[in-house]
Amino acid sequence: xxxxxxxxxxxxxxxxxxxxxxxxxxxxxxxxxxxxxxxxxxxxxxxxxxxxxxxxxxxxxxxxxxxxxxxxxxxxxxxxxxxxxxxxxxxxxxxxxxxxxxxxxxxxxxxxxxxxxxxxxxxxxxxxxxxxxxxxxxxxxxxxxxxxxxxxxxxxxxxxxxxxxxxxxxxxxxxxxxxxxxxxxxxxxxxxxxxxxxxxxxxxxxxxxxxxxxxxxxxxxxxxxxxxxxxxxxxxxxxxxxxxxxxxxxxxxxxxxxxxxxxxxxxxxxxxxxxxxxxxxxxxxxxxxxxxxxxxxxxxxxxxxxxxxxxxxxxxxxxxxxxxxxxxxxxxxxxxxxxxxxxxxxxxxxxxxxxxxxxxxxxxxxxxxxxxxxxxxxxxxxxxxxxxxxxxxxxxxxxxxxxxxxxxxxxxxxxxxxxxxxxxxxxxxxxxxxxxxxxxxxxxxxxxxxxxxxxxxxxxxxxxxxxxxxxxxxxxxxxxxxxxxxxxxxxxxxxxxxxxxxxxxxxxxxxxxxxxxxxxxxxxxxxxxxxxxxxxxxxxxxxxxxxxxxxxxxxxxxxxxxxxxxxxxxxxxxxxxxxxxxxxxxxxxxxxxxxxxxxxxxxxxxxxxxxxxxxxxxxxx
Numbered sequence: 001x002x003x004x005x006x007x008x009x010x011x012x013x014x015x016x017x018x019x020x021x022x023x024x025x026x027x028x029x030x031x032x033x034x035x036x037x038x039x040x041x042x043x044x045x046x047x048x049x050x051x052x053x054x055x056x057x058x059x060x061x062x063x064x065x066x067x068x069x070x071x072x073x074x075x076x077x078x079x080x081x082x083x084x085x086x087x088x089x090x091x092x093x094x095x096x097x098x099x100x101x102x103x104x105x106x107x108x109x110x111x112x113x114x115x116x117x118x119x120x121x122x123x124x125x126x127x128x129x130x131x132x133x134x135x136x137x138x139x140x141x142x143x144x145x146x147x148x149x150x151x152x153x154x155x156x157x158x159x160x161x162x163x164x165x166x167x168x169x170x171x172x173x174x175x176x177x178x179x180x181x182x183x184x185x186x187x188x189x190x191x192x193x194x195x196x197x198x199x200x201x202x203x204x205x206x207x208x209x210x211x212x213x214x215x216x217x218x219x220x221x222x223x224x225x226x227x228x229x230x231x232x233x234x235x236x237x238x239x240x241x242x243x244x245x246x247x248x249x250x251x252x253x254x255x256x257x258x259x260x261x262x263x264x265x266x267x268x269x270x271x272x273x274x275x276x277x278x279x280x281x282x283x284x285x286x287x288x289x290x291x292x293x294x295x296x297x298x299x300x301x302x303x304x305x306x307x308x309x310x311x312x313x314x315x316x317x318x319x320x321x322x323x324x325x326x327x328x329x330x331x332x333x334x335x336x337x338x339x340x341x342x343x344x345x346x347x348x349x350x351x352x353x354x355x356x357x358x359x360x361x362x363x364x365x366x367x368x369x370x371x372x373x374x375x376x377x378x379x380x381x382x383x384x385x386x387x388x389x390x391x392x393x394x395x396x397x398x399x400x401x402x403x404x405x406x407x408x409x410x411x412x413x414x415x416x417x418x419x420x421x422x423x424x425x426x427x428x429x430x431x432x433x434x435x436x437x438x439x440x441x442x443x444x445x446x447x448x449x450x451x452x453x454x455x456x457x458x459x460x461x462x463x464x465x466x467x468x469x470x471x472x473x474x475x476x477x478x479x480x481x482x483x484x485x486x487x488x489x490x491x492x493x494x495x496x497x498x499x500x501x502x503x504x505x506x507x508x509x510x511x512x513x514x515x516x517x518x519x520x521x522x523x524x525x526x527x528x529x530x531x532x533x534x535x536x537x538x539x540x541x542x543x544x545x546x547x548x549x550x551x552x553x554x555x556x557x558x559x560x561x562x563x564x565x566x567x568x569x570x571x572x573x574x575x576x577x578x579x580x581x582x583x584x585x586x587x588x589x590x591x592x593x594x595x596x597x598x599x600x601x602x603x604x605x606x607x608x609x610x611x612x613x614x615x616x617x618x619x620x621x
Contacts, residue, residue, distance in 0.1 A: 005252075006252075008204065008205075008206055008248075008249035008250075008252055009204070009246060009249035009250070009277070009278055009279065010277050010278075010279065010280055011250075013249065013250050013251065013252050014250045014251060015250075015251055015253075015254075016252060016253055017253065017254075018253050019253065019254065019255045019258065023254070023255050023257060023258050024255060026255070026257040026258075026342070026343070027213070027255035027256050027257040027258075029257070029348075029349055030213065030217060030256060030257045030260065030349050031213060031256070033348070033349035033350055033353075034213070034216050034217060034220070036350075037220060037350075037353060038097065038098060039097050039216050039220055040097075040098075040216075041096075041097070041098040042098075045098065048153070048155065049091075049102060049155055052152055052153065052155055052157075053085065053087070053102070053104070055128070055129065056085050056104060056157070056159075057084070057085050058128070059121075059124060059125060059128050059129075060083040060084060060085050060106045060107075060108075061082065061083045062124060062128060063083065063106070063108075063112075063117075063120060063121050063124050064081045064082065064083035064108050064109065064112055064169070065078050065081065065083075066120055066124060067108075067111070067112045067116045067120060068081050068111065068112075070116075070120075071111060073111065077111075077167070080167075080168045081108075081109050081111075081112075081167070081168055081169070082109065082168050082169040082170050082171065082173075083106070083107065083108050083109075083112075083169050084106075084107050084169050084170075084171060084173050085104055085105065085106055085107070086104070086105045086107065086175055086194075086195035087102060087103060087104055087105075087195065087198075088103045088104075088105060088194035088195040088197070088198040089101070089102075089103035089194065089198065089237065089238070090103075090219075090237050091103060092195065092198035092199070092202075093198055093201065093202065093211075093212070093215065093241055094208065094212045095211075095212045095215040095216045095219060095241070097216075097220075099156075100156075101156040101157065101158050101449065102155065102156065102157050102158070103158050103160070103194060104157050104158065104159050104160065105160045105161070105162060105191055105192070105194060105195055106121075106159060106160065106161045106162075107162055107163070107164060107169050107173065107175075107192070108161070108162075108163045108164070108169060109163065109164060109166055109167055109168055109169050110163055110164065110165050110166060110167065110183075111167075112163050113163065114141070114146060114161055114163070114187070117146075117148075117161040118139050118141045118146070118148070121148060121159070121161075122137060122139060122148065125137065125148075125150070129152060133152050133153050134150065134151070134152055135151040135152070135153070135154070136149070136150070136151040137149070137150050137151075138451045138452070140451045140452055140455040142455060142456075143451075143454075143455030143456075143458060144190075144455065144458035145160055145187070145190055145191055145194075145458065146160070146161065146187065146455075147159060147160050147451065147455070149449075149451030156449065158451075160191050160194070161191065162184070162187075162188040162191035162192050163188060164180050164183075164184070164192075165182055165183030165184070166180070175192065175195050175196055175199060176196060176199050176200060176203075176310070178282075178284050178286075178311050180192065181284075181286055181288065181311070181312075182286055189288070189312075193308070193310060193312075193314070196310040197238060197308045197309065197310045198238075199310075200278075200279075200308075200309040200310040201238075201241060201242065201245055201278065201309055204245060204249065204278045204279060204309055205245045205248045205249070206248055206249065206252035206253070207248070207252070207253075209256075210248060210254065210255060210256045210259060211244060211245060211248050211256075211259075212256075213255075213256030213257075213259075214244050214247070214248065214256040214257075214259035214260050214263065215240070215241055215244045217256070217260045217349075217352075218240050218243070218244050218260065218263060219237060219240055220353055221335060221352055221353055222234070222235070222240055224353050224354065224355050224356065225331050225335075225355075225356050226356040226358055226409060226410050226411075227324075227327060227328055227331050227410070228240070228410060229410040229411075229446075230316070230317070230319055231319065231387055231388060231391075231457050231458070232319075232324075232387070232390070232391055232408050232409075232410045233319045233320055233321050233323075233324035233391045233394070233408065234320070234324055234328065234410060235304075235306065235316070235317055235320070235328070236316065238308075238316055239306045239316040239317050242276060242278060242306050242307075242308070242309070242316065243263070243267050243276060243306060244259065244263060245278055246266075246267075246276050246277075246278060247259050247262050247263045247266055247267070249278065250262070250266065260339060260352075261336075261339040261340075261342070261343060263335075264332050264333070264335040264336035264339055265336045267332055268329055268332030268333050268335075268336055272303060272304050272305075272325070273302060273303055273304065273305055275291075275302075275305040275306070275307050275315075276305070276306045276307065277307050277309075278307075278309040279309050281307075281313050282311050282313075284311050284312075288311070288312035289312060290311070290312045290313045290314070291305070291307050291313045291314055291315045299315065302315050302317065302318050302320070303320050303321070303322065303325045304317050304320045304325055304328070305317060305318075319391065321391065321394070321395050321398070322398060323394065323398055323405055323406060323407055324407075326405070327405075327407060335352060338351055338352050339352065355544070355547075358407075358409055358489075358491060359409075359489075359535070359538055359542050359543060359547075359550075360543070360547055360548060360549065360550065361550075362407075362491055362493075363407075363491035363492060363493060363535060364492075364534065364535050365491075365492040365494075365532065365533070365534065365535070366489050366490060366491055366492065366532070366533045366534075366535065366538065367397075367406075367489070367490040367492060367504075367530055367531070367532060367533070368431055368487050368488075368489055368530065368531045368532075368533050369386065369390055369393070369487065369488040369489075369490065369528075369529075369530050370428075370429050370430075370431065370485055370486075370487045370527075370528070370529045370530070370531065371383045371386045371485060371486050371487070371488075371526070371527070371528055372425070372428065372429055372483060372484065372485040372526070372527040372528075372529075373483075373484050373525055373526050373527065374481070374482075374483060374484075374525050375484070375525065376482070376484055377452065378484075378522060378525045378526065379414075379484035379485070379486065380450045380452040380453040380456075381452055381453070381456050381520070382520065382521070382522070382525075382526040383412060383414070383445070383453055383486035384450075384452065384453040384454065384455065384456030384457040385456050385457070385515075385518070385520035385521075386486075386488070386515065386528065387412060387445070387453075387457045387486075387488065388456070388457045388458070389511075389514075389515060389518075390408060390488050390490075391408060392511065392514075393490075393507065393508070393511040394406045394407075394408050394490060396507040396510070396511060397490070397492075397504060397507055399507075400502075400504055400507065401495065402494060402495055402502045403492060403493070403494065403495060403502070403504075404493045404494060404495040404496070405491070405492070405493035406490055406491070406492055406493075407490065407491045407493075408488065408489075408490050409488065409489045409490070409491070411444040411445050411446050412444065412445040412486040412487060412488045413442055413443075413444055413445075413486065413487045413488075413489075413539075413541065413542060414442065414443050414444070414445060414448060414484070414485070414486045415436055415437075415440075415442050415484075415485050415486075415487070415541075416436070416437040416440040416482055416483070416484055416485075417435040417436050417437060417482070417483045417484075417485065418435055418436075418437050418480035418481070418482065418483070419435050419480060419481065419483045420479060420480045420481070425483055425527070428483060428485060429485075429527055429529040430529065430531055431531045431533060431539075433539055435480075435483075437482070442539075442541040445486065456520070489533075489538075489542070508530050512528055512530070515528060516528070534552075535550040536549070536550045536551055536552045538550070
């Protein structure tokens with residue numbers, strides 16, 4: 001008698017069919033392509049990271065003992081206090097690329113506080129690691145999830161902390177034990193939830209190797225298609241991981257390649273807002289708030305809810321809005337079309353990972369949200385704060401009847417400029433590039449991995465206010481000084497029935513005023529402006545080598561073209577199409593003038609210099 005098959009997830013599996021020879025071959029081809037795309041690190045690098053984690057475990061134990069001694073606790077408590085580190089995120093899931101951060105949590109007993117962590121851990125790290133091993137260390141206690149950002153021997157660590165309401169933390173502590181949540185505050189609960197979700201997720205997939213192969217592919221695809229990043233309204237790494245895990249549950253014996261192919265069709269045609277659940281929700285005596293749209297009205301507004309499997313269940317995708325949902329579904333449909341052709345041998349896996357065309361083809365018009373500061377640290381905080389709020393501007397733009405799509409690009413572009421006076425700073429804030437420092441490369445916010453920027457982006461105004469301080473004065477004209485900017489781009493697609501003038505001044509002004517009134521804003525140090533940009537006027541540094549930049553359309557000088565001998569004139573070639581092209585061009589120019597006229601106070605060329613100076617003085621009021 002055949003033993004009953006296990007049910008993975010909340011519903012029975014769709015198929016238990018074993019892989020065919022063709023599917024096994026396709027999986028090998030997918031793995032080879034992921035290696036060519038640099039998604040696997042060398043074995044030596046993996047061993048180095050494991051050795052560093054062993055060192056961090058010893059440091060965690062010593063840190064706990066050090067605090068116990070400082071508190072004059074008995075030797076018996078010092079000896080038994082323990083301490084343990086847990087990894088989470090992409091490293092714990094086993095789907096990380098070379099150079100990825102290792103998210104690491106230090107767990108301590110109840111007599112060790114978060115303040116102790118930031119006071120003593122940096123010096124203990126310096127004393128216990130080999131000389132020169134620490135290449136960079138930045139404590140960020142103000143973060144939504146407070147961390148110490150570390151670079152040890154070329155490996156990036158985000159070192160997080162939580163304490164438990166227990167007297168000892170043994171080496172075999174099971175972080176999945178829900179009783180450990182008792183007595184934790186919100187920050188401690190969020191910190192512990194990282195490894196809890198990762199561990200629970202790995203227990204809920206039928207085949208870990210299959211899951212990891214498929215997740216590597218989906219994460220690479222999402223990053224290449226610019227649909228990755230929770231802060232700006234797309235799924236983050238954990239959310240994409242839960243989606244892949246759900247498909248694995250439906251096809252328990254499938255290869256990674258089959259999971260990828262099924263993924264696009266199943267998730268792309270999911271009946272949203274029906275939630276993605278890896279397991280049934282559970283109750284617990286501690287009564288923490290869990291995702292439940294029947295109890296909490298705000299949960300009803302989640303458009304694509306993906307629910308974490310560990311108690312307390314939370315929605316990992318609450319930031320997704322109408323436009324990002326539309327874009328995600330479009331990209332999933334596109335991915336499904338490509339993988340269908342891969343299945344029939346008409347395309348290859350590399351075609352799935354082609355880069356987005358956000359700047360090259362997708363939009364004619366863009367809004368540039370330019371943040372600027374007089375110091376690098378202030379700019380890291382200010383740009384992180386604006387990154388956490390810019391999706392609210394996009395939501396406001398979406399309510400404008402003339403706009404069909406307002407899509408925020410999922411990365412900011414950081415630049416350094418050399419400005420000697422207010423006029424030059426104002427020019428930079430209006431999108432001009434002639435003062436950009438030629439010896440400093442433009443970077444995207446994801447590549448910089450600035451811990452202060454990321455902390456404020458996650459924590460909002462409170463985290464930003466905690467980092468405020470005195471900064472350098474605005475350049476006075478004596479000599480050029482560094483001025484730092486981070487620019488976020490919003491692609492605008494107009495509605496078919498839109499008017500000739502697109503006025504978004506009200507939404508832009510309201511949003512800017514909100515940021516100026518926030519605790520994250522520092523008068524005299526932080527600046528903010530929004531400008532309109534045509535696709536062919538985008539800065540060259542938003543394009544990668546080999547990309548074809550948009551060009552300005554040439555004006556048509558003749559309404560009709562000469563007919564070849566014997567060619568008959570037809571209705572649709574007798575000037576109507578040319579007339580439509582000219583009319584469209586006129587409409588486009590009128591629309592952009594409307595955007596510029598309502599958003600750029602210096603749109604009148606005769607008043608550019610005077611208005612720019614006025615803008616600079618009034619932009620901080």
